[in-house]
Amino acid sequence: MWGGDGGQVTVTTPCPTVPQAKTEEQIAAEEAWYETDKVWLVHRDGFSLGSQLRLEEGSPLPEGKVKVKLDHDGTVLEVEEDDVEKANPPSCDRAEDLASLLYLNESSVLHTLRQRYGGNLLHTYAGPTMVIINPLSSPSMYSEKVMHMFKGCRREDTSPHIYAVAQAAYRSMLMNRQDQAIVLLGASGSGKTTNCQHLVQYLATIAGSTGKVFSAEKWQALYTILEAFGNSSTGMNGNATRFSQIISLDFDQAGQVASASVQTLLLEKLRVAKRPANEATFNIFYYLLACSDSALTELHFNHLAENNVFGIAPLSKPEEKQKATQQFNKLQAAMKVMGISGDEQKAFWLILGAIYHLGAAGATKEPLADGAAGRKQFARHEWAQKAAYLLGCSLEELSSSIFKHQPKGTLQRSTSFRQGPDEPPLGDGPKLTALECLEGMAAGLYSELFTLLISLLNRALKSSQHSVCSVTVVDTPGAQNPELAGQSRGATFEELCHNYAQERLQLLFHQRTFARELERYKEENIELALADAEPGSSDSVAAVDQSSHQVRSLARTDEARGLLWLLEEEALQPGGNEDTLLERLFSYYGPQEGGKKGHNPLLPSDKPRHFLLGHSSGTNWVEYDATGWLNHVKHNPASQNASVLLQESQKKVISSLFAGRGGSALVLSGSVAGLEGGSQLALRRATSMRKTFTTGVAAVKKKSLCIQIKLQVDALIDSIKKSKLHFVHCFLPKAAGGGGDPRALPCRRVSGSELELPAEHCEAGLMQLDVPLLRAQLRGSRLLDALRMYRQGYPDHMVFAEFRRRFDVLAPHLTKKHGRNYIVVDEKRAVEELLESLDLEKSSYHMGLSRVFFRAGSLARLEEQRDAQTSRNITLFQAACRGFLARQQFKKRKIQDLAIRCVQKNIKKNKGVKGWPWWKLFTTVRPLIEVQLTEDQIRGKDEEIQQLKSKLEKVEKERNELRLNSDRLESRITELTSELTDERNTGESASQLLDAETAERLRAEKEMKDLQAKYDALKKQMESMEMEVMEARLIRAAELNGELDDDDSGGEWRLKYERAVREIDFTKKRLQQELEDKLEVEQQGKRQLERRLTDLQADSEESQRALQQLKKKCQRLAAELQDTKLHLEGQQGRNHDLEKKQRRFDSELSQAHEEAQRERLQREKLSREKDVLVAEVFGLKQLLEDKDLDIAGLTQKAEALEAELQDLSSQESKDEASLAKMKKQLRDLEAKVKDQEEELDEQAGTIQMLEQAKLRLEMEMERLRQTHAKEVESRDEEVEEIRQSCQKKLKQMEVQLEEEYEDKQKVLREKRELESKLSAVSEQANQRDFETEKRLRRDLKRTKALLADAQIMLDHLKNNAPSKREITQLKNQLEESEFTCAAAVKARKSMEVEIEDLHLQIDDLAKAKAALEEQLSRLQREKNEVQSRLEEDQEDMNELMKKHKAAVAQASRDLAQMNDLQAQLEDVNKEKQELQEKLQGLQSQLEFLEQSMVDKSLVSRQEAKIRELETRLEFERTQVKRLESLATRLKENMEKLTEERDQRAAAENREKEQNKRLQRQLRDVKEEMGELAKKEAEASRKKHELEMDLESLEAANQSLQSDLKLAFKRIGDLQAAIEDEMESDSNEDLINSDGDSDVDSELEERVDGVKSWLSKNKGSSKALSDDGSLKSSRWVQGRLAEDGVGCARGCLRCGEGTHGMWHWGCLCVWPGKG
DSSP, X not given: OEEOSTTOOEEOOOSOOOOOOOOHHHHHHHHHHHHHTEXXXXXXTEEEEEEEOOOOTTXXXXXXXXXXXXXXXXXXXXXXXXXXXXXXXXXXXXXXXXXXXXXXXXXXXXXHHHHHHHTTOOEEEETTEEEEEOOSSOOSOOSHHHHHHHTTOOGGGSOSOHHHHHHHHHHHHHHHOOOEEEEEEEBTXXXXXXXXXXXXXXXXXXXXXXGGXXXXXXXXXXXXXXXXXXXXXXXXXXXXXOSEEEEEXXXXXXXXXXEEEEEEEOOOGGXXXXXXXXXXXXXXXXXXXXXXXXGGGGGOOSSOOSXXXXXXXXXXXXXXXXXXXXXXXXXXXHHHHTTOOHHHXXXXXXXXXXXXXXXXXXXXXXXXXXXXXXXXXXXXXXXXXXXXXXXXXXXXXXXXXXXXXXXOTTOOOOOBTTBOSSOOOSTTOOOOOHHHHHHHHHHHHHHHHHHHHHHHHHHHHOOOSOXXXXXXXXXXXXXXXXXXXXXXXXXXXXXXXXXHHHHHHHHHHHIIIIIHHHXXXXXXXXOOOOOOOOOSOOHHXXXXXXXXXXXXXXXXXXXXXXXXXXXXXXXXXXXXXXXXXXXXXXXXXXXXXXXXTTTOSXXXXXXXXXXXXXXXXXXXXXXXXXXXXXXHTSOOHXXXXXXXXXXXXXXXXXXXXXXXXXXXXXXXXXXXXXXXXXXXXXXXXXXXXXXXXXXXXXXXXXXXXXXXXXXXXHHHHHHXXXXXXXXXXXXXXXXXXXXXXXXXXXXXXXXXXXXXXXXXXXXXXXXXXXXXXXXXXXXXXXXXXXXXHHHHSOOEEEEHXXXXXXXXXXXXXXXXXXXXXXXXXXXXXXXXXXXXXXXXXXXXXXXXXXXXXXXTTHHHHHHXXXXXXXXXXXXXXXXXXXXXXXXXXXXXXHHHHHHHHHHHHHHHHHHHHTTOHHHXXXXXXXXXXXXXXXXXXXXXXXXXXXXXXXXXXXXXXXXXXXXXXHHHHHHHHHHHHHHHHHHHHHHHHHHHHHHXXXXXXXXXXXXXXXXXXXXXXXXXXXXXXXXXXXXXXXXXXXXXXXXXXXXXXXXXXXXXXXXXXXXXXXXXXXXXXXXXXXXXXHHHHHHHHHHHHHHHXXXXXXXXXXXXXXXXXXXXXXXXXXXXXXXXXXXXXXXXXXXXXXXXXXXXXXXXXXXXXXXXXHHHHHHHHHHHHHHHHHHHHHHHHHHHHHHHXXXXXXXXXXXXXXXXXXXXXXXXXXXXXXXXXXXXXXXXXXXXHHHHHHHHHHHHHHHHHHHHHHHHHHHHHHHHHHXXXXXXTXXXXXXXXXXXXXXXXXXXXHHHHHHHHHHHHHHHHHHHHHHHHHHHHXXXXXXXXXXXXXXXXXXXXXXXXXXXXXXXXXXXXXXXXXXXXXXXXXXXXXXXXXXXXXXXXXXXXXXXXXXXXXXXXXXXXXXXXXXXXXXXXXXXXXXXXXXXXXXXXXXXXXXXXXXXXXXXXXXXXXXXXXXXXXXXHHHHHHHHHHHHHHHHHHHHHHHSBOOHHHHHHHHHHHHHHHHHHHHHHHHHHHHHHHHHHHHHHHHHHHHHHHHHHHXXXXXXXXXXXXXXXXXXXXXXXXXXXXXXHHHHHHHHHHHHHHHHHHHHHHHHHHHHHHHHHTHHHHHHHHHHHHHHOOHHHHHHOOSSSOOOTHHHHHHHHHHHHHXXXXXXXXXXXXXXXXXXHHHHHHHHHHTTOOOTTOOTTTOOOSTTOOOTTOOSSSTTOO
């Protein structure tokens, strides 16, 4: 969630939060809220919260009126029912999703937006779309840290943010492999371009790019350039974008950016020369005029003109100039980042300077002698001369291109916002003034410049890598209305075009989110109870672009056409003007008789040539000024000549950029630029746009300048229609004009480099909202219709087969039932069975004809369950894999153990033959043989490697040639395909038009034949009637002549004639009187009918108003009813969940009852066993008492025997035989006594165990009784305890989440500190590497000097007898040098190993990080589950502790009893010892008697007593065996009870250990995440350094390969020259040599001489010397190779290289050389 005050923003992790249970206070507050019936009272300034009062009996209100009591002052008002809307509870004030509101109406939505905006929460979800209110400041919620918080998250798990939209589009693209498009809608100044910047920056940062094709730095540079060349200050925005742009990012298979492109449309190029008052031109002119760079003195800006007809003037304030200078420097740096060279930048500055000087030159007509106006020319020729110089042409050529409309033969017309591409207009050409010609040239130059700029930007972003799908961001200028900015002027034609583009995008939003969903529901036979929504078509769009069916007709017809078509007709008709244009437009779309705004899209204005057009469904009425609009659609030859002027420029920096662009197909029509691109998706987009301009009506009207506006918007819509659309609505918080001084530096948007700065505190009024303005924007966006469709419909849907394949993992029993790969005959039935097994609420899904539909959020919950199940399955699979690997490892260990034993055995054998002379001989000879064999093998392998390398180079060369040929052919095929497609489309459109014209011609011919036949018939009829008239005249004349001739009857006929005339006059008068009477009657009836008609019209209007009110009321009630239904469905869903929980609780309760029943039965069984045991114990006690009595009797008998022995001792003579017999009997008696003692001990132990068993049974019975009582009580209070435990859990989870967030912040701080430390360590390491290299170079020089000195000494010693001291000194020096070389080689190898380890660590870290993130989320969920189980176990543990305390008390009592029994046992033992002492005395007496003579009678008596004792002893044994069997049974019962108790204790211990283990794992995972973050930072830094080194090495490798080809040609000559030079060098030159000059081949021979001489001294020193010398020679040769000197024997490691040259492909000595 985002929160904060005063611009400070609090950011938390956008991860799923645990839903918190409502407290009793919250529930009570909501109930009180519902009881008071809170409503919103809508008024002119906004809305107010109040309570709707219930009607009292006896005080009725008029119909349609309600009483509302306002909360802020308690006023009671009687208001219209339509002005009241339901209010939501306070918990919805800052809801993150508007679709989650309980009552969905305008006031509730506005209240939620206002509350969130007041808390600096700018972003809000509106179902599938996003609503953003421009903060008018720079909040700190946009940073790279926040970006990484949204990385990898789903939309359901994130808070509303613009990064969430980008993440949702990116995730959808990766999941579905479908193109995505993000469309930003809103008024000018609402922050669309800023949000577009954040979107692209997020994608560039999170996704990354292959080969640095596109990065955040490049995007920032691209945005800076487009802002400078395409933005300006307007009345509504201080930095408004004046062109539409489509930013496309193409992604590869791995989800990285493979290439990017930018397309622009609808550029306001005429803003350079003409614009509304108090508005500025493009920003680049102010940057350029404020720059004081000495390199720009060529632009002649030293002296600026006082007057400029284009209105371009430098900034006046010093601080503004300083800011503009800084922006120009930033612009130059950005152009450098985008690969625009200095010469290309110079061409831009030259053309911009020329445009400025053209404005300073002005234009006029030269007066003639008779006072008439003459030819057109420049007003100030000195400024025109400067412009011609900057453009690289002469003044005459410039003047001819501007004022003389005779295009050259090579003229290639550019296309722009109001300009056709090919042909001049019909007739002799338009009558243009000199100033209009000059403005056309300036506009044409800027259009060509902007098109070139887009081409160069796409050049830096394109790539030939394979791309799979793309993400497109569409940013267009916002809706313009000068009235909102406080301006009294009318809107211009350019603002009409931008408003039209916004209307089309808004219409696309309504079609996608409302109309298309309705159509899908109708196709799937799904009924929705939706209120009648407004139609999807927009009258304002039709008023602008409604096309005519007569495409080629130029005549004025009565068919309704849009403004663009009427403009074309009026421009081509002689005498056409703006008045006739508006007259025709109002005849089609204007009000007929006093229409209102809500009924017609067009209204007249009080000002001349002004009209009102209702945009955004009539919520935004814009007044347009049509003056001069016909000039906009006329061809301007000067604008068309601009491209030729640039192509034929004498300045190479200009002509080289524009040469060949005139005939290219980069610009189709209007300002459509940026159709370049090397990727397949870019070519596909270009083909789509070309098709828009070459099919249907566009093929005929593409040369029409006003129809180009419609075609460009059509191309924009068509390019994103096939993608999955994500809409972002940007709202303006208040109407604040950004106008002012046009020369003032415009306020810049927040750039990416400034995003990380802390936000400043906003002003007090900055976070306020203009509620009426926001309400108008909300209505115009038609967002509520989309929200109602989202809430009441089924926005998520999947095809049956796809749903079954994706979610059958949630129903494993179905998979086991049918098998994994079973064939489904009826997919719909299979899905229904799957949904039934998932136990979803019936209202949360609906089965269509071909797919299953889900309510909002249902599919997301299923996805969560699927993820959890998949995690469990993967965990089990991992466990199985690890078990398999462990078993394999165990087998391997067994094999290793066997191998070790075999080796030990062989070693023992080896010790036996170690001293054998033949064995010594064998071990000495065998390595020599192997060395020879190894050398032969190495030689053969080297030859094979050389052959394979030559073959590889040949194949590589052929492959490169084939690749170049294939690329060239593919590009050619692509071009031919696009041309063929264009030609085919043109042919198809031409054939369609030809067919239409043929049909029209045939119809016209048929009509003409019919008319000709009618004409002939009428002509014949007219001739016959003329003949009849002539005959009648002749007859009349003959009759009159006959009357005059007849004198006799003349009077009679005259009288008849006069009478007939009088009768005729009388009849005429009578008929006239009757006619007048009838006319008067008809007039009276007409007046009555008119009065009646007026009354009926009034009644009709009143009924219409009543109908509208009823319709509104019906819609409002229907909306409230739908909201109530949705709320009811939500309650039903919650009830369904509660029912599932209740069913689960009931099952658990039944199990508990069954357990209690089993325990009761077991308790009864134990009580019965207890009774049996008590009886047995009582019997044992009786037996024990009997034994005690028997012991007492035996004691008495022993005393009697002792007395008898004493008596016998007095006898002195006994027989020896009887004495022996007595001894034997005595021994038998002693054995029997010992057996009896042992049996007594066993009986005592058995008795003690039985007593303990009895006590334990009693204790267990008491414990079971208490447990049962407590369980019965706990079951009664379980519901209350569950609620309390849930509250405790939620509080604990909140505390844990806060602690985890603090830990994460701490880890991030430590990560930054470690990154700084790592950077310092890396710098030290680099410095240390440099010092090591210098030291090694010095050692190399010293080694070479020592080798040379050693060679000199050897030469001297060959002539003279060598001294041992000198030999020893040389040997020591040589060993030192060898050790130094060996250390250097080892250091180098260790560095290479470290580099490889770093690569492996980077890969491992990336994999481990992903795995740990998944593991962390899984452990978090497991932690929550374990926490809940732990709390439940804690409660059970408390109960067990209580039971344990009772058991301890019982055990203490048992111990006391055991102590008593122990004391009794000790007494018995003492008595036993006393008996043993007595027996010993008797034994001594018996021995004495044996020595003397004993009476036989006494012996027989003793034997009888002994037999009696034996019989008693046998009886005692039988009793002991019976007691032992009984004790055994008791032991078994006690052991069973003890095992059950131990199992319960062990289960509790396992739960505790599992909890502790999970907590330890969570802590370990956190620590591992911290360590991984540190390692990742270090690895990414090292990876970046290694990539930079790799790039430099690749560049060096390419250059060296080219040098190698030339070097092979000169090998022979170089070798000969080097050998001559080596022979002539002296020893002093060899010592002083630093390795930079050529070294002769004698150095290696001298080294070999030193090696051979030293090898004769000692065997041990021989190996060391050979190895060191070899390493030294390798070091020397590596140094020589670095300096470019050839090696005589090729490479030291791989053996490559010929003719004494170093093998460049080997890296054995010097890393980085290839």
